[in-house]
Amino acid sequence: MILAEKIMELRKKNGWSQEELAEKMEVSRQSISKWESAQSVPDMGRIVRLSDLFGVSTDYLLKDDIEAEEPISLTDPGTSLRTVSIEEASSFLRWKEKEAPRIALGVMLCILSPVLLMFLGGAQEMGRISLTENQAAGIGMAVLLIMVSCAVGIFVTTSIHARPFEYLEKEPIETLYGVSGMVRERKASFQPVFTRQLTIGIMLCVMAVLPLFVTMIFVEDGSFSQVYAICLLLVLVSIGALLIVRSSIIWGSYQQLLEEGDYTREAKAESRKYGWIAGSYWMLVTAGYLAWSFITKKWDQTWIVWPVAGVAFGAIYEIAKALRRKNG
Secondary structure, eight states: OOHHHHHHHHHHHTTOOHHHHHHHHTSOHHHHHHHHTTSSOOOHHHHHHHHHHHTBOHHHHHOTTOOSOOBOOOSSTTOOOEEEOHHHHHHHHHHHHHHHHHHHHHHHHHHHTTHHHHHHHHHHHTTOSSOOHHHHHHHHHHHHHHHHHHHHHHHHHHHHHTGGGHHHHHSOEEEOTTHHHHHHHHHHHHHHHHHHHHHHHHHHHHHTTHHHHHHHHHSOTTOHHHHHHHHHHHHHHHHHHHHHHHHHHHHHHHHHHHTOGGGSHHHHHHHHHHHHHHHHHHHHHHHHHHHHHHHHOOHHHHTTHHHHHHHHHHHHHHHHHHHHHHTO
16 A cells, blocks of 8 residues: 555544645645645655654555554653654764764773873883882873873763764654664664674783783783783773774664664663663762772772773672562
């Protein structure tokens, strides 16, 4: 059944004349007549309005192979779906592709920030450079704070620019005709890049510990080689994180529009319930990291907080969900 036949059938089912439907649609009766005789096709805005008016999905109206009416399904009785046009989807994907490298760079800067401090501290202690302990620490701390400040600036500006698209992450959506096909095509095109970058990133993170293991086994304690190894570890992890974060953000943008993976309607509902846990948890971790680092001045050791906190977060999140389910 084609669009023209569906419009006529739904109009008659509701007991409306062409004049009455034209009044509801704010168009002329001639426009309705042309739609029903397949002489013209309503634009996407009017397709959406017809969908709302008749209580059927846009897919039912636009896809000839769907014969049975598809009523619009809501996540819950009091919530309407946010519609996403192909222009909105394209704009969102372009923005994600632009912002992904910047966010990945911010993560990389955070991981690299203590490297110079550790390097200068170790070099000064071993007598490799002609700086005092305070000078080495001062230069290292200055660079650390500059890099972290730059990263925070990136995260803040990105968060501000992301506000128009927040609904894609938090609310159930309905994509208009053509959006899903476009997104799936771009997702399939990006999949080899995503797989390659994710694989390389994970391999770099895993292999990053090898230099440290080698120096622990073959080099005597207190050697400057161990400082080199720790610095190299952070450099390799930062490169791996850059690749993982960049590709995952772009991949996640496709999942958001398709409501797949971490962005299904069920996952969005879970996020609304437990989102406060992530914010509170990472604020406490950051405060603990800074307090431990400034009090002990052992920046070459306190970085371990982040991988440990990352692993622990998954366990805490799942425990919180299990307790909520148990308590009903």
